[in-house]
Amino acid sequence: MLFPPNDWLPQAPxxxxxxxxxxxxxxxxxxxxxxxxxxxxxxxxWFKLTEHLKTADRCGAQGIISLGGAHSNHLHALAAAGKxxxxxxxxxLRGHPQQTxxxxxxxxxxxxxxxxxxxxxxxxxxxxxxxxxxxQYPTLHPVPEGGGGLPGARGCMQLRAQVCAQLGALxxxxxxxxxxACGTGTTLAGLVLAEAGEHTVYxxxxxxxxxxxxxxxEQIMEESGVIAPDYQLCDASRGGFAKVDxxxxxxxxxxxxxxxxxxxxxxxxKALLALKQQVEAGKFAxxxxxxxxxxxxxxxxxxxxx
Ligand SMILES: *Cc1c(COP(=O)(O)O)cnc(C)c1O
Numbered sequence: 001m002l003f004p005p006n007d008w009l010p011q012a013p014x015x016x017x018x019x020x021x022x023x024x025x026x027x028x029x030x031x032x033x034x035x036x037x038x039x040x041x042x043x044x045x046w047f048k049l050t051e052h053l054k055t056a057d058r059c060g061a062q063g064i065i066s067l068g069g070a071h072s073n074h075l076h077a078l079a080a081a082g083k084x085x086x087x088x089x090x091x092x093l094r095g096h097p098q099q100t101x102x103x104x105x106x107x108x109x110x111x112x113x114x115x116x117x118x119x120x121x122x123x124x125x126x127x128x129x130x131x132x133x134x135x136q137y138p139t140l141h142p143v144p145e146g147g148g149g150l151p152g153a154r155g156c157m158q159l160r161a162q163v164c165a166q167l168g169a170l171x172x173x174x175x176x177x178x179x180x181a182c183g184t185g186t187t188l189a190g191l192v193l194a195e196a197g198e199h200t201v202y203x204x205x206x207x208x209x210x211x212x213x214x215x216x217x218e219q220i221m222e223e224s225g226v227i228a229p230d231y232q233l234c235d236a237s238r239g240g241f242a243k244v245d246x247x248x249x250x251x252x253x254x255x256x257x258x259x260x261x262x263x264x265x266x267x268x269x270k271a272l273l274a275l276k277q278q279v280e281a282g283k284f285a286x287x288x289x290x291x292x293x294x295x296x297x298x299x300x301x302x303x304x305x306x
Contacts, residue, residue, distance in 0.1 A: 002057040002064075002087045009050075009158060010037035014166035017292060019258055025279045026286030029179075030170055031261065032163055035268075035296040041084065043296020044187045045077035048147035050155040053081075056141035063088030065133060066143040067116075067124055070100045071300040074146045079109035090114070090137055094121040101302035148186045148216070150223050156190025163291055172289060175199060180293035181206050181236065181271035185217040187295065188231060192221070197228045202290075204236035204271035211241075236274035242266055248273055261294070264301035268294055 013036055017029040034043045056064060063082065068075040068091065075091045082089035089111040093103075097115045106113060116123075123129055130142050146152070167173065177200040182188050188203040195201060205213055214233060221229045238245060244265045252269040256262055263269040272292065278284070 002053055012037050012162055014163055017259060021276050027279055027284050028289045029292050031292045031294050033294050035294050035298055040080040041077050043073055045074045045147060047155045048152040048186055049078060051151035052143045052147055059141055061141035062139040064143050065090040065137055065140040067092040067145050069094045070098050071102050071303045073297045073300050075106055076102055076299050079106045079111035083109040090140060092116050102300060146184050148184045150220050152186040153190035153193060153220050156187045157194035160194035175289045175291050177202055178291045178293060179275050181267035181295055182213055183207055185213040189217050189220040192229045192231045193224055193226055197230045201231040203233045204274040205233055206237055206267045206270050207241045208237050236270045238270060262298055264297045267297050
């Protein structure tokens with residue numbers, strides 16, 4: 001079975017984020033904890049996969065082949081899902097064979113791995129890249145890096161309903177916008193589609209400007225024909241993807257102590273720090289209510305112990 005028992009859609013808890021700098025500014029934030037949806041299948045990567053899995057199911061595929069790096073949250077969620085629901089998974093990895101906590105898990109979950117080197121991995125966007133893999137694995141359905149594209153975005157649309165269903169329990173009747181980390185912008189695009197202009201979606205870029213996030217989001221907007229998409233992107237990369245500095249690490253430690261919520265330095269920690277900076281710069285009026293999307297990624301943190 002490729003797709004889990006009809007709509008295995010775990011509910012992420014929505015909690016208040018009680019932090020001093022928010023209180024001082026009069027801003028309220030609730031955090032949607034995608035890090036808690038499942039012990040193994042964590043974060044936004046599960047939601048990005050659901051539509052791809054449905055398509056694979058419809059095509060009669062036996063499993064999924066996809067790609068990522070040696071700390072990839074996407075491959076981790078895919079391999080864990082394959083093990084849980086009993087479908088085959090193959091991972092094409094960037095670089096040369098190495099053991100990371102993530103790679104050990106991929107093996108343990110039964111994912112078959114091929115290391116492409118760096119040049120081989122760079123060729124992933126070229127026409128014809130998939131042909132030899134489809135010859136080798138004719139029964140597997142290919143999914144792009146990170147589970148991206150319009151299907152990935154569609155899978156994230158359901159997050160809006162999860163928030164709406166839990167607002168009342170927080171005593172909120174509405175909210176003003178979303179704040180989340182972006183790598184490819186696929187998750188952001190899904191929220192923008194689901195909101196259809198109702199609330200602004202703020203994306204904190206965990207990658208530098210030249211990664212083409214804005215273009216990828218625009219492409220998804222065009223493909224889906226959405227009218228008046230409402231989103232803003234800001235830089236949160238702190239000099240580069242996976243670049244970590246002491247201010248960031250101290251911020252994460254303080255935040256974890258104050259809130260009891262774990263963050264990792266590549267996406268969620270950077271996104272929250274960028275929010276703090278924007279709040280302190282007066283971007284949001286007192287009384288603003290935001291949903292911070294905790295996109296997970298904690299498994300990848302094991303490989304980054306600076
Ligand atoms: C992949 C990832 C993101 C980025 O998601 P996109 O849809 O590519 O923008 C954000 N946070 C975490 C923890 C991730 O693993």
